[in-house]
Amino acid sequence: NAGVTQTPKFQVLKTGQSMTLQCAQDMNHEYMSWYRQDPGMGLRLIHYSVGAGITDQGEVPNGYNVSRSTTEDFPLRLLSAAPSQTSVYFCASSYSPGTESYEQYFGPGTRLTVT
Amino acid sequence: AQSVAQPEDQVNVAEGNPLTVKCTYSVSGNPYLFWYVQYPNRGLQFLLKYITGDNLVKGSYGFEAEFNKSQTSFHLKKPSALVSDSALYFCAVRVNSGSARQLTFGSGTQLTVLP
Numbered sequence: 001n002a003g004v005t006q007t008p009k010f011q012v013l014k015t016g017q018s019m020t021l022q023c024a025q026d027m028n029h030e031y032m033s034w035y036r037q038d039p040g041m042g043l044r045l046i047h048y049s050v051g052a053g054i055t056d057q058g059e060v061p062n063g064y065n066v067s068r069s070t071t072e073d074f075p076l077r078l079l080s081a082a083p084s085q086t087s088v089y090f091c092a093s094s095y096s097p098g099t100e101s102y103e104q105y106f107g108p109g110t111r112l113t114v115t
Numbered sequence: 116a117q118s119v120a121q122p123e124d125q126v127n128v129a130e131g132n133p134l135t136v137k138c139t140y141s142v143s144g145n146p147y148l149f150w151y152v153q154y155p156n157r158g159l160q161f162l163l164k165y166i167t168g169d170n171l172v173k174g175s176y177g178f179e180a181e182f183n184k185s186q187t188s189f190h191l192k193k194p195s196a197l198v199s200d201s202a203l204y205f206c207a208v209r210v211n212s213g214s215a216r217q218l219t220f221g222s223g224t225q226l227t228v229l230p
Contacts (some may be wrong), residue, residue, distance in 0.1 A: 106158035
């Protein structure tokens with residue numbers, strides 16, 4: 001299994017540009033989520049999905065959109081990039097959200113810089 | 116609301132000495148507690164979890180953690196530190212919170228093991 005994959009690894013955007021961060025998993029996990037990691041703040045949840053066709057907002061959703069058309073893929077879209085969105089973005093997946101005991105598997109991250 | 120505190124931004128320990136990375140939590144209900152490790156430029160890797168049962172949990176790479184309900188703590192420990200243990204460590208908590216069941220992370224503790 002490839003686990004959780006993310007593309008691209010690095011990206012530089014200008015303010016106002018849009019882009020999509022890709023995330024895919026091959027473990028048939030129902031639950032997928034996007035986090036951003038900023039120094040001294042740990043990981044903060046942006047959006048999550050409990051299954052195909054179902055998404056919801058996390059702690060810091062503003063400026064981001066998601067969709068979940070398949071179990072495998074969970075792309076994150078930046079609508080109009082702002083310097084405050086400079087961060088490292090991690091995608092994660094786990095088994096059914098109804099089973100809190102399952103740990104999340106993380107992708108390698110996308111380092112985004114907005115100038 | 117659930118929260119996690121990692122009171123130390125940085126922990127330094129000599130190789131061969133025991134190490135402790137502290138974590139306290141605040142939740143309503145029974146917590147599910149996790150430790151993750153992040154090596155430079157990598158995603159988070161699962162180390163161990165507490166769901167129920169024995170308060171001492173053993174995980175990967177010789178790490179263990181002790182759940183203390185009265186002190187609401189879940190400290191990570193290792194009897195003999197290795198230089199290769201140097202990394203960023205995150206504590207996280209999860210509860211049954213409606214449909215969210217979100218994972219809340221602490222701010223992270225940078226562990227440096229000195230040769």
